[in-house]
Every structure is written in structure tokens, then in C-alpha cells.
Amino acid sequence: MPVFNWVALKPNQINGTVFNEIDDERILEGPSIDVTISKQKVIHKGPNKVALLDSNRAKNLAITLRKVGKTTEEICKAIQLFDLRTLPVDFVECLMRFQPTENEVKVLRQFEKERKPLESLTDEDRFMMQFSKIERLMQKMTIMAFIGNFSESVQMLTPVTNTVS
Template sequence: MKSDQVKGTIFSELDDQRVLQELDMEAFEEQFKTKSQSPPVDLGTLKKKMAQKTPSGASLMEPNKAKNLAITLRKECVAASDICSAIETYNQQALSLDFLELLERFIPTEYEMKLIQTYESEGRSLDELSEEERFMVRFGKIPRLSQRISTLTFMGNFPESIQSIQPHLNAIIAASMSVRSSRKLKEILEIILAFGNYMNSSKRGPAYGFHLQSLDLLTDTKSTDRKQTLLHFIVSIIQEKYPELQNFYTELHFLDKAALGNQTL
């Protein structure tokens, strides 16, 4: 920058300072002050203005949950009262399965139920609440709500579940009929029962049958010399006295499929 330009700038600044001293800046500031220059607003006044802009309704739900509930209710296009009535009467046809599964996420928490109880105990009107909150109040009063929704969900899934497990059920039924009709297996069980009655004769009278889980005792019961189990002893007796029963397993069918199906179920 040239020297004359520098001098001109300095003189301009000096002139500005002189002019500022001769002008009434208070009148200028009053007429042209910006918002940032405005005097601070009284805190009490600000609170009153905020209260006027804020809805008077109470909040019984977390905002995001209320928003998601509103979206869910719009999807089903069923009145809130009809939804609650369907759950109370187990009306499976009134509500879709997908909607029921979504509703499970909106079961009121213990904290939300306390908020509802407090709100009602104060005698406040439901009209102050949003549509979603009014639904939550009605929804939360359904007895055993969680169990009812679970039951309805189970009922809705039942046909598909039956179709899925039917092959396994058929295998189990077929295997059960095979076991029941096996003559050789029945005779083996009679031999086991005879030994059991003999061992327990001093404790109680003869039994006419035993539970299947009692067969586990055959491997747990050992001889006095601890060299063999009761199962091994009975096997040796069958091989010696009843050799025709050794191939009893040939009368049993579908056992592998039944065992696989039982694990799946």
C-alpha cells in the first residue's frame, strides 16, 4: 500500500473518532438496536411463554415408544377399544398375528403402570392425554395381559406348528405302537419285574408294574462283589433261559425316527 493511501486511512479513522464524540448515539442505538442488543428477558416471563406453547397433556410414555405405538396402531386400522376387547375375549380372528407380536413390545412396564395409577388417583381427565397414552391406560388394565397375548400368539402359530411337527409326531406314534405290540419286549419286562419284586419282597408286597425310569436302576444296582450290574445279570439269564427273546429288537420299528423327533420337539 502506498504512503498516501496509508495516511488517508489514518485520517479517516481519526475523523470517525471526532465525529462519534459530537453525535447522540443513544438515539441511534434505540432506533437501530439488533436483537442481540435487546435487554434480557425476565425468567418468569419466559417460563410463562413456554407454558403457553407447551401442551398441557401429561406424559405417561417415553416419546419414542409413544411414536412407535402410534405407527403400530395405524397399521392395524382397528379401534383401540376393539383391540383390547379382542385380547380380553381371546378373539383370534379380530387381530393379525403380526400385530399381536408387535403389541408385546408395548406391554406397560411396572414404572409406566405406576404413572398411570398416579395420574388416575389425582382425578385428572383422560382428555389431557394423547391417543397413544389413552390406549396404554386401557391396554394396561387388561388382566394377565402378557399371558393373554402369549396365548393368542400361540393360537395363531398353532396350525403352522402342527404342520411342522406332524412328521415327528407320526414317527413317535408309530414307534410307541411298535413297542406296545412287541410280545418279546413284554416278556423281558416281566422278567425284570420278577427280579425287582424278589429284591423288594422284604420291604413291601409284589408290584404289578414299574415306571420306565426305573430301568436306570439296572445299571446302578451292582452285585455284592461289585463285578457286575443287575443289567448284566439279567442279560445272562435271558441268554441262558430265554434265548428266543434275544432278538426282541426285531419287533421294534421307527425307534430312530422317533428319537430324532423327540429331540426336535
């Protein structure tokens, strides 16, 4: 994260700035906002869409999924088949960060157990639902990353022979 260097202004230096026009008292007397959020809280997103994942994690997952441009089914099938032609190794490595947590799996399974329609979930939650059902998910992605990086790893380990002519 970049460093932000700043110096506090003296009261006589705020004339002509936005700080001169801010009414601190009015802001402090405004309605209080409840900033406490339960981790289990279900957030309704858009028309009839339910978000179960943490919003930042869901946003990052959405960005990652958009980069690869594959459907959930294509991604999950590629992992099951160790298909590095469908899923490039760098994408597999990105996906490894989205291994479903124990809590996420619990929330997803509870949603399913209550027989709620999967269509009501956000795209990221539906992805995570299918992603979390892949058996030995992390082991499979680790193997894919190893296979995908193997030739590069071998090159790094191979000694360079110096031939002097």
C-alpha cells in the same frame, strides 16, 4: 443397524465443503442445553396434551396402532375375548412388545389417582391406560399368539413322508 464407513478429511481437503464454513468457536460458545430428562417428567404435547410414556416408545406404539386400524376399545375387547379375527396374530405379537412396564403402570395410575382428565392424555397414553388394565395381559396375548401360530407349528413338526413310486 447399518455400518457407516468413513475416513477423516485432512485440513487441506475441506475447501469447498460445509466443514469449511462451520464456525466451531461460535457453536461451542452458544447457550448450553440441558439434556438431562427425568423419567417421571411429564411432557406437554400439542394443545393441552400430556405425554407420560417415553417419546420413542410412544412413537413406536403410534405406528403399530396405525397399522391395525382398530380403536383402543376394539383391541382391548379382542384381547379379552381371544378374538384372532379382529386382531391378526402378527399384530398381537407386535403388541406384546408394548406390555406396560411397572414404571409406566405406576405413572398411569398416579395420573388417574390425581383425577386428571383422560382426554388431556395423548392417544398413545390413553391406549396404554386401557391396555394396562387388562387382567393377565401378557398371558392372554401369549395364548393368542400360540393359538394363531398353532397350525403353522404343527406343520413344522409333522414329518414329511417321502413316497417313492
